[in-house]
Amino acid sequence: MSATPYDALIIGSGQAGNPLAYALAEAGRRVALIESAHLGGSCVNYGCAPTKMLLASAQRAHLVRTAGELGINASAPTVDFAAVVARKDRLTQNSRDGIEHSLTTEHPNIRLVRGRARFTAPNTLHVDLNEQGGQEQLTAPLIFINTGTHAAVPLIPGLELAGYLTNDTLLLGLTELPEHLLILGGSYIGVEFGQMFRRLGARVTIIETSATLMDREDPDVSRPLQELLAAEGIELVLEAEVRHVSRNAEGVLTLTADTPGGERRLRGSHLLVATGRVPNTLDMGLELAGIPTDEDGYIVVDNDLRTPAKGVYALGDVKGGPQFTHIAYDDYRIVRDQLLHGRARDYHDRPVPYVVFTEPQLGRIGLSKTQAREQKVPFRVSRLPAGSIGRAVETGQTAGFVEVLVGDDDRLLGAAVLCEQGGEIMTMFQLAMAGGLRYQQLENLVIAHPTWAEVLNNAFQRLKRG
Numbered sequence: 001m002s003a004t005p006y007d008a009l010i011i012g013s014g015q016a017g018n019p020l021a022y023a024l025a026e027a028g029r030r031v032a033l034i035e036s037a038h039l040g041g042s043c044v045n046y047g048c049a050p051t052k053m054l055l056a057s058a059q060r061a062h063l064v065r066t067a068g069e070l071g072i073n074a075s076a077p078t079v080d081f082a083a084v085v086a087r088k089d090r091l092t093q094n095s096r097d098g099i100e101h102s103l104t105t106e107h108p109n110i111r112l113v114r115g116r117a118r119f120t121a122p123n124t125l126h127v128d129l130n131e132q133g134g135q136e137q138l139t140a141p142l143i144f145i146n147t148g149t150h151a152a153v154p155l156i157p158g159l160e161l162a163g164y165l166t167n168d169t170l171l172l173g174l175t176e177l178p179e180h181l182l183i184l185g186g187s188y189i190g191v192e193f194g195q196m197f198r199r200l201g202a203r204v205t206i207i208e209t210s211a212t213l214m215d216r217e218d219p220d221v222s223r224p225l226q227e228l229l230a231a232e233g234i235e236l237v238l239e240a241e242v243r244h245v246s247r248n249a250e251g252v253l254t255l256t257a258d259t260p261g262g263e264r265r266l267r268g269s270h271l272l273v274a275t276g277r278v279p280n281t282l283d284m285g286l287e288l289a290g291i292p293t294d295e296d297g298y299i300v301v302d303n304d305l306r307t308p309a310k311g312v313y314a315l316g317d318v319k320g321g322p323q324f325t326h327i328a329y330d331d332y333r334i335v336r337d338q339l340l341h342g343r344a345r346d347y348h349d350r351p352v353p354y355v356v357f358t359e360p361q362l363g364r365i366g367l368s369k370t371q372a373r374e375q376k377v378p379f380r381v382s383r384l385p386a387g388s389i390g391r392a393v394e395t396g397q398t399a400g401f402v403e404v405l406v407g408d409d410d411r412l413l414g415a416a417v418l419c420e421q422g423g424e425i426m427t428m429f430q431l432a433m434a435g436g437l438r439y440q441q442l443e444n445l446v447i448a449h450p451t452w453a454e455v456l457n458n459a460f461q462r463l464k465r466g
């Protein structure tokens, strides 16, 4: 079979693949974008967007449930789970349709190939087309791998037989609200899904091997979040090692776990596995094209996101490192600027902000206290309880805190914001960091009253040596 030549091939319609396809096509290159599943990848279909749609429904239910706190009498909400899911499905389909329209109609230089790609030789891909039995060979001097990750599933006796959900199967297939959701893993996915399902009316148990949820954070950042989740009735089983999983004839799951308090048997109706991700690099023939991976299967790249194979780049989650949509998107910008504008930028130099979309949100940028100490960066730290923000008092959203780290040059080193609007507040600190502002400039900024942003004036009141 002869290979059809293109200027560029992109494997994966993810957060880097689509915009790169548009940019190359607009620059006059002939591009083939190969996608084996839904257009838009994880973020659109079984990641960021659908979780935030479901979280929005969960938060609305919570608002109704707690309306009495603000003097509004409302009866307990009835969650129509099918309608909640239908809204999410409708919005997701709109996103997919928009991407398809853009790829196939707005950009005539792009050919969308529906199928699974693998390398057969340097610069050559074989595609098993989604259409029954179809195959194709494609070749190009430039190939971009944007194949993402999938859920890691731990090897626990009985797990496969008992059956479990992952973010993909849960977001793409669940039609009934679980009665009791067990969640293995208490990090981003565990806490977002945990609060979401709890607020939608399920019982939720999170089982985590570490001593705290979100254990990448400073303990005095993760613990308050943990306490807020526990206060909503989410059961937390920490420092737990699940040794066995079973399901009885009635469908009840039992997880047998070693915990500091002894062996526990945790029962539930559904199990979500949220214990991290593994890259989609297996069966891609990478070795046939001279593309190395690390011991976890992530593609090895240089500072410019180039693999050692000539003309082959890896972007997004599949290259390892922080796994966020904004990082995958920035990978696209790095490659675009390099190829189309002759500007190089080392991806290690960028900030890595993130937000955990619980309510309140946890926004994080820059150094944590632990990281600053490990890197021997001198710092001062100030933490303000959210309850001292005027806006928080007015709206009744007083949970959490705003914490900022300041260096010896008075410039910001980092921030952790567990607070209503935590993501937006964190981003204001990020802007100040990007602009190299001194903290006194934020203290003295004239800020409209009463906004959440006013916390920029007060956040530094309690600065003390860290």
Ligand SMILES: Cc1cc2nc3c(=O)[nH]c(=O)nc-3n(C[C@H](O)[C@H](O)[C@H](O)COP(=O)(O)OP(=O)(O)OC[C@H]3O[C@@H](n4cnc5c(N)ncnc54)[C@H](O)[C@@H]3O)c2cc1C
Residues within 6 Å of the ligand: 011, 012, 013, 014, 015, 016, 017, 034, 035, 036, 037, 038, 039, 040, 041, 042, 043, 044, 046, 047, 048, 049, 051, 115, 116, 117, 118, 146, 147, 148, 149, 167, 189, 280, 284, 315, 316, 317, 318, 323, 324, 325, 326, 327, 328, 357
């Ligand atoms: C539940 C969940 C919630 C998340 N929430 C957030 C959030 O709120 N904010 C945030 O920033 N990040 C979030 N993330 C992370 C974010 O979704 C990812 O970092 C981001 O989508 C990665 O994009 P990507 O471009 O690397 O790959 P992906 O978007 O995963 O795209 C990869 C694509 O490649 C396709 N593919 C794979 N192999 C092949 C092949 N051989 N041939 C053809 N096609 C192939 C796949 O089908 C997929 O469509 C979340 C992730 C999950 C799982």
Ligand SMILES: NC(=O)c1ccc[n+]([C@@H]2O[C@H](COP(=O)([O-])OP(=O)(O)OC[C@H]3O[C@@H](n4cnc5c(N)ncnc54)[C@H](O)[C@@H]3O)[C@@H](O)[C@H]2O)c1
Residues within 6 Å of the ligand: 154, 184, 185, 186, 187, 188, 189, 190, 192, 207, 208, 209, 210, 214, 215, 240, 241, 242, 274, 275, 276, 277, 322, 323, 324, 354, 355, 356, 357
């Ligand atoms: N808001 C966001 O930006 C957002 C939301 C969801 C997911 N994500 C991305 O998705 C990625 C995956 O998220 P995640 O939460 O699955 O992974 P993660 O790697 O962040 O956390 C996995 C958690 O599972 C625990 N764990 C591992 N094995 C376990 C076991 N056998 N039993 C119990 N606990 C176990 C780990 O200690 C850890 O806390 C993250 O890297 C994140 O970047 C981002």
